[in-house]
Amino acid sequence: MPAPEPAFRSAILTYHSIDNHGSVLSVSPETFRRQLEWLAASGIPVAPLSQIREQRGAVALTFDDGYRNFAETAWPLLRRYGFPATVFVVAGKVGGRNDWPALGRHVPALDLMEWDELQRVVREGAAVGSHDLTHAPNLALLEEAPLRERLSSSRAILEDRLGVPVRSFAYPYGKVNARLRRAVADCYETGCTTELDFVTPGADSWLLPRIDAYYVRNLFWFQRLVRPSGSVYIRFRRRLRRLRREALMPKDRAL
Numbered sequence: 001m002p003a004p005e006p007a008f009r010s011a012i013l014t015y016h017s018i019d020n021h022g023s024v025l026s027v028s029p030e031t032f033r034r035q036l037e038w039l040a041a042s043g044i045p046v047a048p049l050s051q052i053r054e055q056r057g058a059v060a061l062t063f064d065d066g067y068r069n070f071a072e073t074a075w076p077l078l079r080r081y082g083f084p085a086t087v088f089v090v091a092g093k094v095g096g097r098n099d100w101p102a103l104g105r106h107v108p109a110l111d112l113m114e115w116d117e118l119q120r121v122v123r124e125g126a127a128v129g130s131h132d133l134t135h136a137p138n139l140a141l142l143e144e145a146p147l148r149e150r151l152s153s154s155r156a157i158l159e160d161r162l163g164v165p166v167r168s169f170a171y172p173y174g175k176v177n178a179r180l181r182r183a184v185a186d187c188y189e190t191g192c193t194t195e196l197d198f199v200t201p202g203a204d205s206w207l208l209p210r211i212d213a214y215y216v217r218n219l220f221w222f223q224r225l226v227r228p229s230g231s232v233y234i235r236f237r238r239r240l241r242r243l244r245r246e247a248l249m250p251k252d253r254a255l
Contacts (some may be wrong), residue, residue, distance in 0.1 A: 010052050012060045012210040013224055016069045018074045021108045022025045026066035027213050029073050035222050044226060048084040048127065049168055049190060052199055053209075057226050061085040061244055062192065062210065064170055065098060067110050071117040075126060087121070088131035088170040092155040094118065094161075100135035102173065115161055119201070122162050129168035130154040130188070140177040147180065151187045168192065181206050196238040198231065 016025035018032050027035075041048055045058040052060040061069050061078070066089035078085050090100070095114045097109070113121075122128055131138060133154045139147060151169070158166045167189040171180070174194025184191040186208050191206035196215070199208060215237050216222040224230040 009191070009200055009231070010047070010055060010058045010060070012049065012052055012062055012192065012208060013200050013216070014192075014194070014210040015061065015063045015074070016065055017110055018069045018106075019067075023107045024104075024214055025107055027217055027241075031217055032074065034219055035076055035216075036081050036083065036084045038219065039083070039222060042156055046081075046083045049086045049129075050127075053156070053201055053203055053205070056201070059226065060106070062129075062170070063087040065135070066090060066094065066113050066118070066131070067098070068113050069110070070119065071113050071121050073123050075124070078126075079124060079128045084125070084127065085212045086127040086129050086168060088129045088168070089158060090115070090131045090133070090135045091157040092133040093135065098135075100172075101137045112178050119162060122164055123230065127164055127168070128162055128164065129170060129190075129192075130158060130166055131174050132148065133157075137173065138175045138177050139172060140180045144179070144183070148183050148187070151183055154189060176207065183211055196225075196234060196241060198234070 015027055018029055019026050020028050039059065044247045045055050047055040047058040047060050049062060053057060061083060063074060063085060066087055071089055090112070093112055096112055098110050098112065118128065133150055142150065144166055144228060151218045155166045167190040169184050169190070170192040176193060181191065190204065192210055194212065195209035196211060197209035203209070211234060216225055217236070221230065224233070
């Protein structure tokens with residue numbers, strides 16, 4: 001009799017900056033190195049984003065914003081272990097800094113990759129997705145025509161400068177509604193949210209949940225991520241995050 005299939009789900013991890021600032025967007029280089037080292041020894045599959053729904057119990061690694069430390073710190077470590085990764089780039093900000101709206105006063109100003117750095121990591125095997133033209137505060141509020149123009153332009157800029165297909169999109173700040181989801185589905189093969197959850201085989205390709213690496217910086221929880229105890233932990237963190245957001249809502253909106 002064959003062994004029962006493990007009831008583990010897959011996870012898409014979201015990293016932003018690999019640095020020592022200690023902000024909510026930061027994972028230290030040492031923590032990141034230890035995570036990759038453990039993944040390599042664990043035998044857990046590290047899958048490309050495009051294949052994450054088909055690989056049960058796998059992990060996909062994504063990096064939002066396109067920080068320069070991806071090229072300088074994260075990518076060399078990923079190459080050492082042979083792990084695929086997708087970096088979501090803000091097409092209109094390449095070579096600049098993370099000065100988009102609603103960044104938050106506790107997040108440091110950081111350099112983004114230049115085009116030549118992006119071209120190099122792409123040549124070496126990194127996948128690139130779009131993270132909008134300017135990291136807009138809420139794409140879901142745009143009218144249909146400018147929204148679709150923005151989605152197609154960000155893709156066209158990246159494909160023209162990098163010479164590779166751009167098939168995935170990450171919603172800035174995770175803000176998405178049904179109309180935005182349809183527009184993304186017409187332009188990209190995959191859409192990633194900030195919904196704190198695991199990926200199941202039937203997950204909507206344009207509303208893929210991800211788990212922010214902020215919640216698993218402790219190696220104890222990182223090692224349990226795709227196990228049942230990890231599911232309990234992420235469910236607990238999701239509930240706390242929801243309660244925190246509700247507490248911050250204006251009273252008239254919370255009613």
